[in-house]
Amino acid sequence: MSPVSSVERQRWDVVVVGAGGAGLRAAIEARRAGARTAVICKSLFGKAHTVMAEGGIAASMANANEHDDWKTHFRDTMRGGKFLNQWRMAELHAQEAPERVWELETWGALFDRTPDGRISQRNFGGHEYPRLAHVGDRTGLELLRTLQQKVVGLQQEDHRETGDHEARLKVFQEFTVTRVLKDGSGNVAGVFCYERESGRFLVLEAPAVVLATGGIGKSFKVTSNSWEYTGDGQALALLAGAPLVNMEFVQFHPTGMVWPPSVKGILVTESVRGDGGVLRNSEGRRFMFDYVPDVFKEKYAESEEEGDRWYEDPENNRRPPELLPRDEVARAINAEVKAGRGSPHGGVFLDVSTRMPAETIKRRLPSMYHQFKELADVDITAEAMEVGPTCHYVMGGVAVESETTATVGVPGLFAAGEVAGGMHGSNRLGGNSLSDLLVFGRRAGLHAARYAAGAATAEVGEEAVAAARAEALAPFDGSSEGGGENPYTLHQELQQTMNDLVGIIRREGEMAEALERIAALRERARRIAVEGHRQFNPGWHLALDLRNMLLVSECVARAALERTESRGGHTREDRPAMERSWRPVNLLCRAGDGGITLERVRTEPIRADLLALFDKEELAKYLAEEELDA
Template sequence: MATNDTDIERFSYDVVVIGAGGSGLRAAIEARARGLKTAIISKSLFGKAHTVMAEGGAAAAMGNVNPKDNWQVHFRDTMRGGKFLNNPRMAELHAKEAPDRVWELEAWGALFDRTPDGKISQRNFGGHEYPRLAHVGDRTGLEMIRTLQQRVVALQQEDSYEFGDPDARIRVFAETTITRLLKSPDGRIAGAFGYIRDTGRFVLFEAPTVILATGGIGRTFKVTSNSWEYSGDGHALALLAGAKLMNMEFVQFHPTGMVWPISVKGILVTESVRGDGGILKNSEGKRFMFDYVPDVFRAQYAETEEEADRWYTDPDHNRRPPELLPRDEVARSINSEVKAGRGTPHGGVYLDIASRRSAEYILTRLPSMHHQFKELADVDITKEPMEIGPTCHYVMGGVEVDPDTAAASVPGLFAAGEVSGGMHGSNRLGGNSLSDLLVFGKRAGDGAADYISSLADAKPSVVQADLDAAVAEALAPFARADGESPYEVHAELQQTMNDLVGIIRREQEVRDALSALEKFKERAANLSVPGERAYNPGWHYAQDLRNMLLVAECVAMAALEREESRGGHTREDHPEMSPEWRKVNLILSLNGDKVEMVHQPIPVVREDLLALFDISELKKYMTKEELAGHPGAAALEEGH
């Protein structure tokens, strides 16, 4: 299975975008608009990105349904949802720019649902004060990908190239896996090495900039809404290249995934069901979420069913149904009901839209959900409730980037979307993901273009020894005749993370997980894959497993270190939020093959942004020193 340079197909680009979902395509479109020759690397088929599974909508304060909505309210909701651990600059940019990015999609051909007066329709979602999610039924992510794909094709046609032409200034490489980012001798990004999945042929993309847009880490856990692509590739590539990850302890367990039949356990049930009026009930028929509203959210959420139902009919009523609490709160509540013995026969709770909305309404607003449950579980959601439970869905932690440019600490490396960290703090609000992809995808494309413009000398060059090492690493599983199967190690890794670093964490269990991960790493160093490189799924698994083990270690290390409960991170032995821990970002990096972690202060919230909140709310999260710039600080100091 030896190889040499003649076995490697070489390409030269200005920008290489790894990932063909919403952030990757938006970044590539922007880079191409800036005149750069751009490659888009898709791990799966073009159009099969995980973004298509985002169903509910894109959050943007356009004010089409409630004119009181604006970027300041959106910013406030995002910070509240993230329990004030968000990078405030990222949350500000996102809230301000999301409407323009949605209108841009519309101009490119996206067919959004409309209000009676013809504006883009917006629906309710958890944690959002007003109806804010621009949507296309419950297939919004699919429409986003369709629109961005068509934009890529249109750009190629503007250059008089057919789709897939090798000379096009924007080209998609489908079913291609990147295994290593390569740097020049002075530490700048110089390219990306990988292979074509169906043939096994190695490829080298020589480029001064790489934009990571690879999504999340869900395959590290056993029960997940994520598809097979989400193996933490971008997180691991960034670490291995010398970049830093932040706050990897914050993993969001979406409260509503399918729980039955077992073959579909974890598949996402969109938050749109609750946004459109669905309610949660336990096995005793009780609408239980009223019992779980935290004190910090008490003023924003209804206390009775009558008050909750007013939310959907009275635009001036601002107390939301408790089913629309942020996802971390709902997931923990469901977990508590099941642990208390009030769960469904298959270990979840009931999500009921049938008793709340007409069949016509459900089929119009939630067609994918109706089809999903009918085909996979033989449940008609227009007539009966769904069984649902928490599922690993999203990671808030990711590559540490500059908020304005999306640049990582390695020159020439950028990241956008779920692979980047900071925007969502400790918990992401539903709907913020799709607009996040658009806002920071564009900014990453701009950042890459500005970086290239700043290069006074020739493009950075790949070090031959690094290329040889990347080839040897990829081929290593074929050289072992009696090694272990990557499938077995992966299955045990998933079970370990699910059991010991899941929705509720305990110190000893996380320590046990870290011990198990050390053993998994030893076993992974002895993986064996039979056959040839072409059409070899075992080989693909071996490449992914390296990434998942590295990411799992980062999650577990940070989960052990953060001794508080905040957002997607719940420590049973430290159940409260701590104002001191709120000031800390956990930064992870690689020193050789060892993961290291340091504490880093979070960015200070500007005084004008602080002033958007009532100081009585902020004092639940922040110290008096942090609130010194708030207009109400004097009264707080006096004890009022």
């Protein structure tokens, strides 16, 4: 029997790659639509990075302020993204988010409540009204737990109906996908994956595949992301022929811990600032009042007294500048550090202890309190935290259609959640990630199931399987020749390169140097050597992940060098202003034999009734002339 013929094959209607919030929501919807659905989980089921989204789910339910509605949420999202958002995605997101939250509640999610029993909503940066439905500071964990239980419930339902004869929803734990497979016509036909523990190979044949793998943070040295975030979905899409859009927009969350070392990079949820936490420099001054952009002057306070009043009367006073969008806060912190007014370890101080009593902090921010007390002996009820920007989220991603989440140019391939681009424009508002994955996770599962129902039976050829198998085993070939490259060394060098040269503040010469280093690292990666066998081999896993990280890192650096302006999460020190000519331009990255290529594509003009939600002065600042005339 040949090695290829011994690779196990299974047939499904829909394969979902990723078991975080977007993946599980997609799987639930695909299964409810009648599709036999397989979910591939890189880690253990229920351990996805979604649990780290702590602050809440943004949805205009108007429980905390009766004036909130989807149009205001849409407007806030577009403002935060500096009008580069895929506007139809932002519209659908704002309209459907409340229903997705209420749906979670019917499935068993236990949200914090208002005094009259409604779902409680808290303040977050960039949102005009308190809009984040929350479960203390463990919202992501509750969301994932609820979706996990829903999946288990559907599996039990299948078992009651069919016994052990047919699984209509199955989770493959600790498997990694290395290739999206296609048939002779260029349509999706399934995926090639391996079991991380045993190393055995598996082909799941299916006419529809949903990518829901999350972000790219492990390409950077300082990140809030977990080990799974190695750009898998982005690279799988590129290699399958789909483009990535606007990969230059990487969000550096303003408040990651910078000290002690035991918690470096760990996120301090934005709800700390939403509940009254203040940022101070080494001089003890609340510096954010110095960094309010002109476009936000009307909505943000100019003095501490005015900002403090907002917590007592949020309807009638301007909010404190600590609640500006994340890109503005991150740049302000970076500026203070560069000016020599940072904390001893290269950040600033975030203090919530002066605003809230200790017992209130423990009740409203239980994870923050226990995590930093246990891991770093930092008591946030009595002392300030040292925080600074940390690589957190990528706004760019796989280019998708707004309504269906179908990828551009690859029939049968869908993407949802952080792996997909477009929804957040150049900068994401806090809380929009969880509502994004619920809204578009559902849409991805639904449309993938509909596509699969009308598609021909997926057929994966032997040649495609053989090529995927050989690619996966290539790192073992280098060990027999001697002198091969160590994957851990290459990973460290890549992380240092991205951190130093394509970080929060970017310069033309440094990004050009980064591209040269990445090219050299890719060449060295061809000589990666791992020892041992496929069982329990983390070096092999990293060697395969490096292919993805190198591809995606080149996309980030190349697009960041190309976009000669500063917008949202992309800050060019040598090009500090937003340029109107760049506003309607998307950058598409494609992978070819010659490496990554870039293409400029104009965005679709925003619909007239949505433009009417903004005043003329604001539109004039952000939009291109032809859209204003329209």
